[in-house]
Amino acid sequence: MELYQDRFKYILVDEYQDTNNVQYNLIKILGKKKNGDNNIFVVGDEDQSIYGWRGADISNILNFEKDFLGAKIVKLEKNYRSTNVILSAANGVIKNNCQRKGKSLYTELDEGSLIRIFNADNEQDEAFTIASLMGKDHREKNIDYSDIAILYRTNAQSRALEEGLMREGIPYKIVGGVKFYERKEIKDIIAYLRLILNQKDNISFERIINVPRRKLGKKAIDAILNYAQERIPKFEACFDLEQMELMPSAAKSIENFVSMIEMLMIKKDVMPLSEFIIDVMESSGLKEMLLSDETVEGRGRVENIDEFLSAAKDFEERYIENSLEDFLAHVSLLADIDKTEDKIKDSVTLMTIHSAKGLEFDTVFISGLEEGMFP
Known part of the structure; x- marks a missing residue:
């Protein structure tokens, strides 16, 4: 160990408040020399500790003077x-x-x-109010959209905010993530809904035929695609499995998939939109697949799916014509607006608090500042 302690004359550590126990012990070993001298310099702020959810231990910085006796502390308060x-x-x-x-x-x-502080009735009211205030600042105070940011705790919160901005015609970009309707899990559930509505939708069929995985190999999927080619819709090709020489297990999986879609085709006309989407999530296995991933990213994907359901409920409440077809048309319009705004430079920035660390903007809106959402 002395070899490594002598190898580094000085050790500098930034963001010390966000170190975990492994990093802490390594720093402590390398920073304490056998002769009792310390060669460690750290920079940190216990008030900015925001990574406890991934192992950071704030006690590392709180106990710094105890770990390195005689350390000089300089407070940067300006x-x-x-x-x-x-x-x-x-x-x-x-x-x-x-x-x-x-x-x-x-x-x-x-x-x-x-x-400025305002209380909103719900996330839609909050999003529309933020967008309205933003547009007013842009027009009356001549503040560029690129100098404005909206901060939130989780990525799932961006959905309502995105819709609010699109409603006001305000361009935006998302830092450290993708726009809501471009997220994989959202594209997957939308593909299910589109195939249920239109069995000739080949793009949606290809996206979900093996999502979640149904023990279908590339050979089985290629057999369906090759059989259909340009002659018939790919979903329709699934009714001619005996012509494709598939393994019995693959054929059974495809039959189950077709049966599920056919059952959901019937349900879509007799169930309220939001209840139907819940049924699709459960029948398809999408929700179970996402719940099985207990990582931070996995929990984020579940939050996105739940937020998609909130969007459907909001659509039901706001519009009389709220069928599955109407909802998908609404979603397509939002997605199309997203794509047209991607190349606009003067755009509002949306990001999580974690992504915003170290950045600065002329005007900042903090959304979802409520108990249980934003500690």
Whole structure:
């Protein structure tokens, strides 16, 4: 170990508040020399610890002086970015944290504009209000859209915000992710709905024939596609399985898939839209597949599917004509607007709080600031 301790004359660690236990122990070993000297320099802020969900341990920075006796502590309390109004609000909130060393941020900048607060009835009301205020600031204060950001806790929250911005004709981009209707799990459920509505939709058929996996190999899928080619829809080709020389297990899987789609075709005309979509998620196995992934990304995909269901419920409430066909037309319109806005440079930025760290904007909207959503 002395070999590695002597190899590095000084060790510098940034974002020390977000180190995990393994990193902490490695730093402690390398930073403490046998003769008792320390050669460690860390930068961090316990008030900015935001990665506890992936193993970061805030006690690492809180106990730094105990781990490295004689360490000199320098507090950087002068803020060069924010106004006095923002810093006062931030200090007022963060001072209630129990696990912190304590500091008081200040700035020599102007007082700045007051922070606007509004209570919304639901996520749609919140999204439309944000979009309306944003459009007003853009027109009356000449603030470029590229100088505006909307922050939220989870990616699933972007759906309502995206629809609100599109309703106002405001271009936007998403940092650190993809637009809601371009996410894989959303494309999958939409493909199911489109195939149920139109069995000639070959693109949707190819997307979901093996999602979730039905023990169908490439050979079996290619047999269906080759048999159909340009003559008949690919879903219709599934009724001629005996012509394709498939393995019995593959043929059975395809038969089950066809039976499921046919049953859902009947249900779509007798069930409310949102209840029908729940049925599709469960019958197809999509929900079970997503729930089986217990990673952070997996939980995010489940949240996206749940948000898609919220979009369907909202559509039911807002429109009298709310059939599956009407809903899919609505979704297609939103997706098309998304694509036309992708190349516009003067766009509002949407991102999670984690993605926003270290960035700055002239105007920032924080959405979903409520108990249980934004701790």
